[in-house]
Amino acid sequence: MAASLDAAQGLTSRPPGRPARAARLRLSGLFWRHPWAKALLLLAPPLLAFIFVYLLSLVALFVSSFWTIDPFTSELKHVWNIDNYRQLWQSGAYHSVALRTIGIAAAVTVADAVLAFPLGYFMARVAGGKSRAFVFVAVLLPLWSSYLVRVYIWRLILDDSGVLNWSLRKLGLPAANIGYTNWAVWLIFTYVWLPFMILPVYGALERIPESYLEASRDLGAGAWTTFRRVILPLALPGVVAGSIFTFSLTLGDYVTPLLAGGASSQFIGNVVYDSITTQQTPFAAAFAAVPLAVMGVYLLIARKLGAFEAL
């Protein structure tokens, strides 16, 4: 507003040919004198999108969880109550769904961390330029194929007459009938989210200066002590940063439990989906608030562990 006013004045008081340049100079002067104005202009579009697209929809979600649905007409009744939360609190079935979701998300995170650490170490410290590029491509390539296809492929592998049991039989081992169980769900999640753990772990390991490791060795520490006292503490923020992805992605998913789960594989997302197809939107909103709360607590802990510096 102020800038356009300046430009208008420049148009009347200065000789032709100059005004545009003068206005630009004035504008940059204004921004130099008031750095906050520059910041505001820079941030305005993402900030507006964040508030209107992102935060307001979350608020709407939270608000609607305090409403109810008329069972006969399926119309929303705007009467404030906490029935949805009471139902969540009182029913054992929803407790086990929430605990199962959080438990499997935690197990997936641990498995990914254990798998990602050696791979990240190899990429950061051992591999040369070419083999590092190869591993990078190998890690990222699955992300380019459809998530759904990868889940279906795993279903075929783990089926009773699938590749896994076939291989076990060839090796003379007993069949592992883990298709359509929570083991299958855990395994598939561990596979699909692994890249999201490898990348931050690799980043954290790469940033450890070689001199630290040399110093550790010079001071007489063995390989295990160096790993435990130097590498692990310095890489931990990377692991925690990766765990934010693996944990939250598992927490919010419903496709894998739906396709590859068994009779007792309901996740929070599945109950939310079922509630929406049966038009219980407020209850779905209430249950969707649970992972939000869990993630809030998780992020607080992650911040304490220094994960945000590693992102």
Next chain:
Amino acid sequence: MLVAAVAAALCVPAASAGSGNGLPTSIGKGEGQLNLIAWEGYTQPQWVKPFEKATGCQVNAKYAGSSDEMVTLMRQGGGSQYDGVSASGDASLRLIYGHDVAAVNPNLIPDWKNFIPALKGPPHNTVKGVHYGISLQWGPNTLLYNTTKVKPAPNSWSVIYSRKFKGKVTVPDNPIQIADAALYLSKAKPSLKITDPYELNSTQFNAAISLLKQQKPLIKKYWALASDEIDLFKNGGAVVGASWPYQTNTLIAAKVPVKDLIPKEGATGWADTWMMSAHAKHPNCMYKWMAWVSTPKVQAEQAIYFGETPANPKACPIMDKLSKGSAAQYHCGASASYFDSIKFWKTPVAACGNGQNDCMDYTKWQQAWTQLKG
């Protein structure tokens, strides 16, 4: 703006609530488009392509996996997104009482007068003499089993509740499955006095739920899509389960050794109706569609493809022409007593047939089902 949109969405049903009079007396020119919600296998190119050619109505179909999903889709976006739905009996009354579907004039459907009497104005799509759709096909929910793994051949639903096939059983992921348990109990435990599997008081309902709880450890997977059950039977994950004839046909075509039957306790089943949205944008195309799928040839094609029984018995000779013996196999033109032996899906409501108000309504069924799976 949001407020305006919500207000508009709320006003639309009110404006057309007084349906029942002012029905069209002729079908006008097609609008060029037709948006449908259908069961898997109900809009095959085999009969959709000729329809498009004959009427100029371009068909866009979306498959729905359950009656609940159909109701949700029909209500979404003010209800004008779709022109019609192939609703089963457990969805049709909800759609009628929710003012989501329009009254239709059956006299505009030439083949309607040929339908079996029970499906000209059945209670699941005709209320107080007003027709809210045209009946389509019907059939039983069957017991499907692998003939090489399940011996001797079963003749009772007890096989899906017995520990003999632990971890090899699959049933639909659908609250209406409670009715299957109730139907089995009506014969296995006569002391419960279950006469209608959709009208259950709390004692009968709890008995059905506890039977399903005992069944849960035996279940490999609650199938959500017909293709899930097909995969399970193909790969040996399941050897026995509750099914539709569609899965049997697909599996037999894939050379999987399966058979299906109606066990001695009887079966639940479906009777589907093409219903028109109360806010349909292409009503003429919808009328043309309802007339098209009622013709003997299309009725026969769909009956054979899905494995169900046509509402129009004129389809029976055509079925035998298309596939010898299929008319008898799918009970085309079956007697009224066979029709009556199937307990067709309907929406459970609190008001039981006995005049009392102590039955469990569908919301309770849905909650119980979610908790069972939890």
